[in-house]
Amino acid sequence: MDFSSNRYNSVFDVDHWCIYADFTLYRKVETEKNKMKFLTYLFSLFFISCTVPTYDIIIKNGQISDGTGAKLFPGDIYIRGGKIIQIGQIKRAVAEKILDAKGLIISPGFIDMHTHSERRSLDFPTVENYLQQGVTTMVGGNCGGSPFPIGEFIDKTEKMGIGPNLALLVGHNTVRREIMGTENRLATEKELNQMRALVQSAMDDGAFGMSTGLKYIPGAYSNTEEVIALASIVSKNGGFYATHMREEGIGLLESTEEAINIGRQANLPVQISHHKAVGKSMWGNSTKTLDLVNKARSEGIDVTADQYPYTATSTTLKVVFPAWSLSGGREALKSRLDDPDQRQKIKDEIVWNIVYDRGGGDPASIVVASYPLNIEYNGMNLAEITQENGYDPTPENAAEILMNLVYAGDGSGIYHCLNEDDVQQIMKHPQVMHASDGSTIEFGRAQPHPRNYGTYPRVLGKYVRELGLFPIEEAIRKMTNLPASVLGLTDRGKIKKGFWADLVIFDPNTIIDNATWKDPHQYPTGISWVIVNGTISIDHRIWTEKVSGKVLIHTP
Structure with a gap:
């Protein structure tokens, strides 16, 4: 071996270690005796270095929750090249960074099965x-809406970089809109075949499955047979079906049965999105929907669900409008609102939804999250806005104001229409995973739902530590290995040798959400480090300016 060559000028590589040497010294050695002494010294260093394992990160003194639901156990974690190399204790090991996790829990990174982060x-x-709440993998493309084409979006994301990992679903609404626009009718066989081709193309690009938003336009105009036909394409590609069901208030039980039947007929797993019982008249029905899930699972249908830990939903201001009124897009809706007879019909259905469904029985239960045309409305409820416009806050007057707002521009709202008993009942089910239903948020802008900042710390702080609803190991399983199993990830979701080092290190005694309805732009406390693919992304609430996420690609 020629140590004087350029190839070995400054670094001598053997397996996982490097010896730095100034080989110009070697060139200056003049006698054979000195040469031999130098080589003996060099290879002594080589031998000693081989016995000292080196890593990128060592996490020491923590309690490990491995994601399986097993009890906490002590151990050190050794990370190199983005992956977990060893778990236990290795003598004389060295690392570029050593994290002392004394008094802390080391968990797999949280996998959020339901986001709109993309x-x-x-x-x-x-x-x-x-990242600040410990999420290392996000699933986007939910509720029927996704990027399209997915392949182009993946390319842009990989060039730009992304903080957490991202997996994508193809949206049924997106596919239907590409072929049929927002027409209120059933698809022809030709159109159905065109939609099948688009779904197949998305699966080829790496989508993990298909989502529906059967409450939204244009998915609301489809029948069950259309969804089964498209879900069957997903099934052939080894994907799963995620659904924002047709109804989550009145019609909840029928919609749950429809979701299960789609899985049965298309022969694929079903993920019920943000499961809940909307409206006072439906409170308590979560026991019935969960019974349906249990029955389907006993039949062999793989049904799971996700849920956020709050008693309010958040979506577009148009969710309380009748579906038929939204056909044809914004200008068509404005034309209907300009027609007195149609406006009255729309109003009647909005009033019904305020009283019995998403409105929670009171205009004050609807809060504007974002209204770009008048940001002063952000954070105000519909009763307050109605009063500010000179009217009593009755459901009828509130409906008029809401129609005026939507006529002028788009916006989103927060709907306080859920019951805490249902939230806890659903949360305890072993096949329900914790998820946010959140989005990528520009810090400090608008008045978003606090779930965008606090979902996971809220579960661990309020529901585990304060209420004792279930053990912390179970909560972590529902945040990590359970969603990983639905996605079919075989190298994430657990703390295991050879798995990617997606990790969260937190204090179980202090972790808590800080985001509130009035002041949502607050990061949680109690999380010390967040590691994505072996790189520290969050260090005691500070972003390290590292963007180390990957776009995950599904392969059949």
């Missing part, structure tokens, strides 16, 4: 509101 991730690629 909608603005190209604008804010750090997606810091997710």
